[in-house]
Amino acid sequence: MKDLHKIVAPLLEWYDGHARILPWREMPAPYRVWVSEIMLQQTRVEAVKPYFERFIQALPTIQDLAEAPEDKLLKLWEGLGYYNRVRNMQKAAKILVEKYQGEMPQDYDSILALPGIGSYTAGAIASIAFGMRRPAVDGNVLRVLSRLEKSYDDILKQSVRKHFEKEILEVIPGERAGDFNQSLIELGAIVCVPNGTPKCMECPLAKLCAAHADGVELELPKKTPPARRKMEDITVLVLVSDNKAALHKREEKGLLAGLYELPNLKGHRNREEVLTFVKEQGLSPIRIQELPPAKHIFSHIEWHMAGYAVKVEEPQNGNLRTKEFFFAEKEEMERKYSIPSAFSAYMRYFREKY
Numbered sequence: 001m002k003d004l005h006k007i008v009a010p011l012l013e014w015y016d017g018h019a020r021i022l023p024w025r026e027m028p029a030p031y032r033v034w035v036s037e038i039m040l041q042q043t044r045v046e047a048v049k050p051y052f053e054r055f056i057q058a059l060p061t062i063q064d065l066a067e068a069p070e071d072k073l074l075k076l077w078e079g080l081g082y083y084n085r086v087r088n089m090q091k092a093a094k095i096l097v098e099k100y101q102g103e104m105p106q107d108y109d110s111i112l113a114l115p116g117i118g119s120y121t122a123g124a125i126a127s128i129a130f131g132m133r134r135p136a137v138d139g140n141v142l143r144v145l146s147r148l149e150k151s152y153d154d155i156l157k158q159s160v161r162k163h164f165e166k167e168i169l170e171v172i173p174g175e176r177a178g179d180f181n182q183s184l185i186e187l188g189a190i191v192c193v194p195n196g197t198p199k200c201m202e203c204p205l206a207k208l209c210a211a212h213a214d215g216v217e218l219e220l221p222k223k224t225p226p227a228r229r230k231m232e233d234i235t236v237l238v239l240v241s242d243n244k245a246a247l248h249k250r251e252e253k254g255l256l257a258g259l260y261e262l263p264n265l266k267g268h269r270n271r272e273e274v275l276t277f278v279k280e281q282g283l284s285p286i287r288i289q290e291l292p293p294a295k296h297i298f299s300h301i302e303w304h305m306a307g308y309a310v311k312v313e314e315p316q317n318g319n320l321r322t323k324e325f326f327f328a329e330k331e332e333m334e335r336k337y338s339i340p341s342a343f344s345a346y347m348r349y350f351r352e353k354y
């Protein structure tokens, strides 16, 4: 095992001069640290900032999060993706209200036991909010340490993460645990960057870095390539009646569970098939227009989308609710229904045209 004691002082000194000013750093209350770390798991800092501010304003306490209606919660998350993250946060918030008076407990194992909180997030909350000596090893830190030690171990393996967590635990300074963890994360985010050339000239650890000494920074870290994504063809419908478009609530399980979507069919369909489908829903099409294809990439699936806009007659009885769909106005869509960004190409068409 490596002795990392030498990195502590230069890292903290660098952090004091270079850390970005971020809203959750200025006021590192446990709830704020938690929300920010969950948002930052799949999203860049710059993109997270406005979401963070809006979320905290709408739901200022753990109790508010526990009690928020699901649609409101999903709306606040719209655009961040991986919606199970916020669903798990709400589950955890309910537990915190029931068991801990709505506060985050000052105990690492209790934090780690909460839904959606793994060793990284538990370590971040424990160290940044409570000053506890716990490691917070995320992808940034794994990259920094792999390069520093010139380790070719696969950073996607649990055993490799555990090994690095152990090394870090040995050296976390008692008086600045949170800053030390954040200095490693920050170094990975802005100096020892993941894409493109790392800025070794600016790195406080350059002299200690084994990968830099041998000029192999760009070979590291090692990751097993992810499994190939599954390709799915679908046909998305912008079904419009009286300036409203049809929405459908997805099933409560699986991809984008429980979110709202534009009606869609498996496979790429032609005009006739689409019109048949629309009529089967009890609607009367007036005209159909083909829209440009679009693509959306999820972590394990790729959607290749064909699209049609179909104008339908307003149903006789004014009932804009078929078995499958209901029609909503633009304004309602903005305010109430969380529509995943996978549909944004076709939602943009609806917004601009109607």
Ligand code: ADE
Binding pocket: 037, 040, 041, 045, 138, 182, 185, 186, 189
């Ligand atoms: N990425 C993940 N956690 C972070 C943090 N606390 N600060 C900056 N970037 C991060």
